[in-house]
Amino acid sequence: MREYPKYIIVRSFGIYRQALLEEARLLREKGLLQQEEDIFYLCLEELAALLENRLMEDVRGVIDSRKKAFEHHRRMTPPRVMTSEGEVVTGVRSGVEAPEGxxxxxxxxxxxxxxxxxxxxxxxxxxxxxxxxxxxxxxxxxxxxxxxxxxxxxxxxxxxxxxxxxxxxxxxxxxxxxxxxxxxxxxxxxxxxxxxxxxxxxxxxxxxxxx
Missing domain, CATH: 3.50.30.10 (Phosphohistidine domain)
Incomplete structure (x- = not known):
């Protein structure tokens, strides 16, 4: 039972995703998106504007910029330890019996x-x-x-x-x-x-x- 709510949430998001991709297909056919996955780089307000024909200026430029930012952050290595205040804690692990290297x-x-x-x-x-x-x-x-x-x-x-x-x-x-x-x-x-x-x-x- 503990996992059932997670199952419902994941299943629901799958349905939402398919609905968004269908809208994305229509937007791509209109030439507003280069590819269907681009829809996930827009916030809800921006998506609503596209669907209501209240076109954003340079929507493709906005998407490309966010793709680059996403890729940049994806390649970053998060710190092993960070405090609640955002301070990164560094140091060498001690007490581990491990071979040299x-x-x-x-x-x-x-x-x-x-x-x-x-x-x-x-x-x-x-x-x-x-x-x-x-x-x-x-x-x-x-x-x-x-x-x-x-x-x-x-x-x-x-x-x-x-x-x-x-x-x-x-x-x-x-x-x-x-x-x-x-x-x-x-x-x-x-x-x-x-x-x-x-x-x-x-x-x-x-x-x-x-x-």
């Missing part, structure tokens, strides 16, 4: 395994194979199907009770979260050891293996 994070699901790295930035673009080590910036419910194939999880953002940690424990795979810049440092095909008990990722073979 290992990437250190927070142990989130116990166990230690070895495998080949697969960096995934978007779940819809994932080409994960059975037994791969899933390395991602974060996870949310949309990533859950990938856990069927993953041998272990390494994410840049998260704590003991965030999505990836909870799902990794449910699937019984090791997980290390809060590994800064993991998606940039680790490369597809590297052979690594993930220790979800102590909280580190060790590169065992730096040579990239094609899979």
């Amino acid at each position: 290992a990437l250190v994070g927070t142990p989130a699901s116990s166990g230690a395994v070895e495998g080949y790295v697969k960096v995934v930035l978007k779940p819809e673009e994932a080409k994960l194979k059975k037994g791969d080590i899933l390395v991602a910036p974060y996870t949310d419910p949309g990533w859950t199907p990938l856990f069927h194939s993953a041998k272990a999880l390494v994410v840049e953002i998260g704590g003991m009770m965030t999505h990836g940690s909870v799902i990794a424990r449910e699937y019984g795979i090791p997980a290390v979260v809060g590994v800064e810049n993991a998606t940039k440092i680790l490369k597809d095909g590297q052979y690594v050891r993930v220790n979800g008990t102590k909280g580190f990722v060790e590169v065992l073979e730096d040579e990239l293996h094609e899979k």
Whole structure:
């Protein structure tokens, strides 16, 4: 029962999305949008103006500008710790027994395994194979199907009770979260050891293996 309200919300948003995309199709046919997904870069007031033929000036320019801003922010790495006042807390993790050169994070699901790295930035673009080590910036419910194939999880953002940690424990795979810049440092095909008990990722073979 706890998950049912979430199901209703997600289902409702799916219906809203389809309705918006239908409106977007009509706007694209009129030449007001370049592609249907552009509708999600407009606020409701702007969308209403388009639908009521109260045309905005340079609507495509507004959309292009917001796309660039979105992409810029998407590429930024959020801080591991931030206070309620917005202060970024930095520092070196202490008390972690890890080999020299290992990437250190927070142990989130116990166990230690070895495998080949697969960096995934978007779940819809994932080409994960059975037994791969899933390395991602974060996870949310949309990533859950990938856990069927993953041998272990390494994410840049998260704590003991965030999505990836909870799902990794449910699937019984090791997980290390809060590994800064993991998606940039680790490369597809590297052979690594993930220790979800102590909280580190060790590169065992730096040579990239094609899979």
